Amino acid sequence: MTNPYKSNTCDEIVFSSFFKNHSKALRNFIFYKYGDKDQAEDLVQEAFIKLWQNCTTVPIEKAKSYIYTIANNSSLNVIAHQKVVLKYQKDFSGFDKTNESPEFILEEKQFENKLLKAIENLNETQRVAFLMHRIDGKKYSEIAEELSIGIKAVEKRIHLALFELRKEIENFK
Incomplete structure (x- = not known):
């Protein structure tokens, strides 16, 4: 007795086509949701x-x-592991922090870290919509279609994300 699905998903041509059509969108989804491009590609x-x-x-x-x-489940497992690693690093930090680099580079790195942290602190809905718009360059209508929400909801999410980011950056100065 043959399995009716084997000829479909197990077919290398079908699978390859499916991979080409969905891998980039899946990578972007995981990247936007969790913020690590290399991890997204691995997952x-x-x-x-x-x-x-x-x-x-x-x-x-x-x-x-x-x-x-x-x-998504694999990402959650990785995040749980990272929390353990970060807790260990925080408790047993052996990193030697010196002021050997120029002040500008230091400030730039601090600003970059602050910005990434601010993006990370956005709630998931705002972060996903914001990154889809700013990184992928997608239009509000495309974002609305992919997330199955209205265009006004996309506008509001991006507006709130920008508001939160401005607030965080102003606190940095």
């Missing part, structure tokens, strides 16, 4: 590897949902 690869390993049980119609769920 996308892992999600597609798991899809390939389970191609006989995952129909192509459900593959998109499957890879997003796998990548």
Whole structure:
């Protein structure tokens, strides 16, 4: 007895086409949600590897949902691990911080860290909409369609994100 899904998802041409069509969007989704590009790329690869390993049980119609769920869950696992690592580093910091670099470079690095922290502190809905607009250059209508929300909701999320970022940067000065 043959499995009807095997000819679909397990077909290398179908799988390759599916990968090409969805890998960038999945990477951007994970990057926007969690803020680490390298981690996002790794998690996308892992999600597609798991899809390939389970191609006989995952129909192509459900593959998109499957890879997003796998990548999101893997991200949450990585974040939980990072929290443990950061707690350990905070408690046992052995880094020697010197003032050997020029003042401008130091200030620039501090500002960059502050900006990244401010973006990280945005709530998820604001951060995702903001990064999709500013990094991907997507129009409000495209963002609204991808997130299944109205254009006004996208406008409000981006406006609130900018407001929060301005507030954080003003506090930095």
